[in-house]
Amino acid sequence: MALTRAHSGLQTDTATLIERLKRGERAAQSEFFDRYVAMVERVLFRLLGPDPELQDIAQEAFIQALASIKAYWGTDGALESWLRSVTVRTALKRVRWRKTRRWLGFSSHDAHLDLPTNIDPATQATLARALEVLGRLPLAEKTVFVLRFVEGMQLKEVAEACGISVATVKRRIERSRTRFQQLAGTDPLLIEWMQTHSGVAT
Amino acid sequence: MDANAFRSGHMNSSPDIFVTLGQSIAAAQDAAFAGWKQHRTSGRAEFLMRLQADDGERRRRSRHRWMLGGASFAMASAAALAFVVHRGAFEAGRLTFEVNNETPGVAQAWIAAPLERGVSLNFSDGSHVDLQPLSRARVLELRDNGARVVLENGVAEVEVEPQDDNWWVVDAGPYRVEVLGTAFRVQWDAEHDAFSLELHHGRVKVSGPSLPQARYVASGENLYMQPEGYSDIVAPDEEADDDSRPGPAVVEPEAGASDSMSKVEEVGRSNVRRKGHVEDATSWHSVSRKGDFKAALHLAEAEGFGSLCASLPARRLLELADVARYAHAPSRAREALIALRQRFPGHEAAATAAFDLGRLSQGNCAEARRWLQAYLDEDPHGKMVGLAKRRLEECSGGG
Numbered sequence: 001m002a003l004t005r006a007h008s009g010l011q012t013d014t015a016t017l018i019e020r021l022k023r024g025e026r027a028a029q030s031e032f033f034d035r036y037v038a039m040v041e042r043v044l045f046r047l048l049g050p051d052p053e054l055q056d057i058a059q060e061a062f063i064q065a066l067a068s069i070k071a072y073w074g075t076d077g078a079l080e081s082w083l084r085s086v087t088v089r090t091a092l093k094r095v096r097w098r099k100t101r102r103w104l105g106f107s108s109h110d111a112h113l114d115l116p117t118n119i120d121p122a123t124q125a126t127l128a129r130a131l132e133v134l135g136r137l138p139l140a141e142k143t144v145f146v147l148r149f150v151e152g153m154q155l156k157e158v159a160e161a162c163g164i165s166v167a168t169v170k171r172r173i174e175r176s177r178t179r180f181q182q183l184a185g186t187d188p189l190l191i192e193w194m195q196t197h198s199g200v201a202t
Numbered sequence: 203m204d205a206n207a208f209r210s211g212h213m214n215s216s217p218d219i220f221v222t223l224g225q226s227i228a229a230a231q232d233a234a235f236a237g238w239k240q241h242r243t244s245g246r247a248e249f250l251m252r253l254q255a256d257d258g259e260r261r262r263r264s265r266h267r268w269m270l271g272g273a274s275f276a277m278a279s280a281a282a283l284a285f286v287v288h289r290g291a292f293e294a295g296r297l298t299f300e301v302n303n304e305t306p307g308v309a310q311a312w313i314a315a316p317l318e319r320g321v322s323l324n325f326s327d328g329s330h331v332d333l334q335p336l337s338r339a340r341v342l343e344l345r346d347n348g349a350r351v352v353l354e355n356g357v358a359e360v361e362v363e364p365q366d367d368n369w370w371v372v373d374a375g376p377y378r379v380e381v382l383g384t385a386f387r388v389q390w391d392a393e394h395d396a397f398s399l400e401l402h403h404g405r406v407k408v409s410g411p412s413l414p415q416a417r418y419v420a421s422g423e424n425l426y427m428q429p430e431g432y433s434d435i436v437a438p439d440e441e442a443d444d445d446s447r448p449g450p451a452v453v454e455p456e457a458g459a460s461d462s463m464s465k466v467e468e469v470g471r472s473n474v475r476r477k478g479h480v481e482d483a484t485s486w487h488s489v490s491r492k493g494d495f496k497a498a499l500h501l502a503e504a505e506g507f508g509s510l511c512a513s514l515p516a517r518r519l520l521e522l523a524d525v526a527r528y529a530h531a532p533s534r535a536r537e538a539l540i541a542l543r544q545r546f547p548g549h550e551a552a553a554t555a556a557f558d559l560g561r562l563s564q565g566n567c568a569e570a571r572r573w574l575q576a577y578l579d580e581d582p583h584g585k586m587v588g589l590a591k592r593r594l595e596e597c598s599g600g601g
Contacts, residue, residue, distance in 0.1 A: 026250070026253075026376070026378065026409065026410065027409070027410070027411065027413065029250070029253060030246060030250060030376060030410070030411040033246050033249050033250075034246060037245065037246070041235070041239070042232075042235060045231060045234075045235045045238070046228075046231060049231075050234065050238050055245045055248075058245065059245060059248060059249040059252055062249055062253075063249075063252060063253060066253065123226070127226060127227060127230050130223060130226075130227060131227065134227075145220075146224075148224070149220045149221055149223065149224025149227075150224040150227050150228045150231070151224075151228070152224065152225075152228070177220060180220075194219060194223075197218075197219045197222050197223075
């Protein structure tokens with residue numbers, strides 16, 4: 001009997017991978033999934049929290065991406081950001097399909113998010129409240145807020161991911177920031193945290 | 203504390219505060235994500251299965267569009283009639299199947315075997331797929347020369363009736379087994395992403411994750427694929443009288459294949475070397491392992507088919523017969539099998555040859571019965587006993 005590790009680590013270069021995906025090669029589709037599934041799931045986790053359907057939505061995002069791969073003419077380096085935008089659109093589509101805001105990200109699900117135990121209880125409580133506030137933002141505002149500040153994407157990337165202009169992203173970010181402050185202003189914990197981290201006049 | 207500053211949104215908020223907040227949330231989420239991920243599989247297997255189902259659905263929709271387009275092209279009544287006639291003819295050529303020889307099978311419907319018994323799918327071309335208890339599968343597509351069966355989970359014993367231009371495919375999870383006329387046992391464990399194939403007889407082509415190239419698996423070889431790319435290839439047992447038998451299923455790596463893949467192939471090659479038999483890449487046997495059976499038969503003819511029949515060891519003779527069969531040269535296949543039985547009476551391979559001769563005797567039931575009975579007598583506990591008995595019954599039923 002021969003036992004050995006096969007080529008699971010095999011990584012063809014991205015240009016070749018794109019060509020193989022366009023030809024519909026099953027092995028390439030599998031490799032595409034393996035290469036990017038962590039990124040896709042992380043983005044979904046940012047938007048949806050520990051959603052019970054997260055893996056299902058991730059698979060749906062890959063299927064959507066492969067369905068339109070033949071129309072992809074971006075550069076090799078842009079494949080990941082293109083897939084990220086497909087992921088965001090798939091997540092938003094699912095959220096809209098559910099027709100209820102409570103499924104979006106940080107609301108009911110994030111109330112049960114297991115925050116790391118290695119941070120102090122006060123910070124834990126603050127983060128939990130911040131997530132709750134985020135869950136109360138309108139869907140469009142919350143999405144750009146999460147992508148910009150939590151996922152750390154550039155404005156242009158957020159615009160591409162959401163399929164809107166950079167100017168619209170800026171407007172939505174500004175609105176989300178204002179609304180976040182308004183909502184946080186009723187929460188002593190958040191007020192204190194934000195005072196500590198900004199120059200609010202007392 | 204000026205809470206009104208927050209509520210009014212007029213806090214002296216440098217954007218950095220949101221960056222800091224975002225980073226804190228991201229760090230907490232990353233830790234939570236790692237914990238969430240720990241308790242889940244990659245989801246790759248489910249993804250590939252969905253993809254396959256999606257492909258099938260697209261083809262079905264495309265076929266329907268084509269049929270509807272054709273119907274609307276002609277005059278209404280004539281077109282409707284033509285459509286019906288055409289559709290009837292189109293359907294008539296396709297295989298059909300029955301579940302447990304009782305219920306007409308329905309393409310694309312899921313079939314689940316209960317805990318207490320298996321389920322048998324019997325196709326109109328004589329092929330069988332036996333699902334073991336707790337297995338779940340569906341016949342995704344039926345054509346006139348074969349079918350595509352999706353094994354979602356569990357074990358299936360498959361026997362495909364050899365025909366010219368066969369098209370038989372078994373998708374086991376993300377792995378695809380293309381059948382060339384054979385009998386095998388395939389297992390897909392969806393929970394652990396584990397695939398296994400035990401080939402009783404004949405030859406199949408397997409493709410899927412961790413297999414950058416299709417891998418041919420020959421009679422007596424088994425292929426196991428496990429998560430994280432572990433592959434476990436089991437060659438037939440060594441036999442004293444047969445030191446030139448093939449090693450494990452080996453596919454020569456393409457230029458540029460990864461190092462890790464090359465290691466798999468090296469293991470295959472090193473097994474061959476251990477047997478003291480280094481094979482010429484242009485020999486009939488090497489060429490047959492790449493799936494080009496006509497070219498392999500041509501090379502065997504050039505080498506002298508008769509002399510090969512007189513000199514090859516038992517197992518290799520079986521392979522030569524397979525090559526001839528897949529190259530659509532049944533008389534040559536019969537010649538190799540008869541030679542095997544004459545030269546190696548009592549050998550396990552001789553019993554297998556009897557089974558093969560029975561399969562080759564289509565249209566001559568008396569002869570088929572004689573060979574199949576010989577197989578049952580010579581190898582009463584062999585892997586093809588069930589198949590041989592079923593064929594005998596069919597032969598008796600058909601006169």
